[in-house]
Amino acid sequence: MRPLDPKGRDDYYRRVADVLIAQIKNGTAPWVQSWEAGERVQPYNLASGKAYRGGNATWLASVSEMRGYQDERWGTYRQIQEAGGQVRRGQKGASIIYWQWEKRRLARDGNGKPVLDEKGQPAYEVAKLERPRSYMYTVFNAEQASGLPPRPLREGGHQWERNERAELVVENCGAEVEHTHQDRVFYDLGRDRIVMPHREQFPNPAGYYQSLLHELGHWTGHPERMNRETLVEGIQQGPKSLEYAREELRAEISSMMTGDRLDIGHDGSRSAAYVDFWVKTLQDHPQEIHLASRDAQLISDYVMERGRTQEVEAGGDRQARTPSPPAAEAPAVPGLPPAVVPPASSGEQMRLFQRGRSMADRARAAVEEDRAAAISR
Template structure:
């Protein structure tokens, strides 16, 4: 019987949510590097794989660096006997011809592929250059963060601080944020700022996600999930502890994931695109200033 990867992953996330935990919140606390990456290529994982590897990280591994069984052997090391790996997923585009005629047009069909990876902490015989993560960034948890502030400015988003509640207004394309002093500290402030900034990427002039029906429960829950994940991805990158912006949406997310087994993959993919879009703005700004 053919396995349904979408349903399997969705069921895992629903189980976590039903237990009252959002699996993208704080599994990386005190972990140097924060963003899961391949230990050989140093390429960060993206989409749903980030969350799945954060769930694995909760086992207490020192660094979020992963590799396949074969990669460990190629590096002169090996996975310890009895260790269980973590499944990660990639979409591979397969070229399919409509008929046997070589001149017939081919179409690309997305196929889900599953791979098993192991944390470097589950391996032996690997060099330190492979196992060592990036050192944790030193910062003051009670003060504004220059690097994160620079990132916010580089987006050129209209962020109005000190104006009551935190929200994004699509029709007027601006973000409202309470003053920094209204938050418990930097972690909470930047988590909320990144959440609203992810909503900001949905504007028709940017990534053009549908915000028209934002307050229909399922559509709204889906966009809130994108913003939650986008904020989590960015918080991890800057070394902030994530937080749950809208805990009340957990029941809506369970309903959403039960109704659509691909909803979590879609939300993760859109959140990754949003984070990439914002990074692109920051890079462009830095290049223009150079």
């Protein structure tokens, strides 16, 4: 572990962005690819069993794709040794960022004297840092080491069980889903509902739920929920804007994360329309992939928390191993022509935005406190 100054962070973000730009262009970025249920899992720490989060998760998945790793387990050199393995000579690790938002310190009373616990020992408290600190860790994939136990098999369950879990999560979230005989999948902000073709129009159940999770990601951005700026501004600026593409990036990465947690796979075909926008955004703002991944993690967490009660009973969240406006759309169902959603008035959009201003403050506070880069130490 080593501390990172602002220049070090900027250099790191640029290196990560350059790799992901190349992967976006050739269709191998993690969220651009499609994969079936059981084929992929988010990278996780082999010592804690907890999935990496936010930008670290996206970056390690990218490294796995670049180097051809099939094992999802990662750990520091010491963690691998403690697990009975040994990193082979000449192996190159991957760098990730850990953000420290608070520190443990001696508790003191109003006079500055140390506080003792009931056993007479010094008591400690956790204090929030005025300026969060960032550190860089080097981690290695399990395939770079020898002597580790085999990768645990993933228990995906039957297809109907996976569909049931996804259905329960959507139902418990409280999102209004309207099924119509039309050809588009989109979230309508003005009416606050997701509009879907009927289930039988999809080639299989997984395709239906993968599309629904993408739109559920947009749904979380409503002013009365997370009030995500990229959703509101993206819709105001229209589908050809960079802001719209930034919102799509968040929805796509979040649907990948949630699809992995529910083991229903991921459909990356929606990404093609936004490749040029994403490339330009990362070229101009290398940190964007980490910001988008952080927001995507919060979206996925929000969806899973809202749907957790019955979902855990039905099989569990595997990662717990820890204005009507132009809608935010996904591409049409294969073989069907596109549809258009008529715009709503600017007054309606402003009403929604003002109503959710307090929610925006809460969401920003949550982002500041999110430890998206944390790993087990």
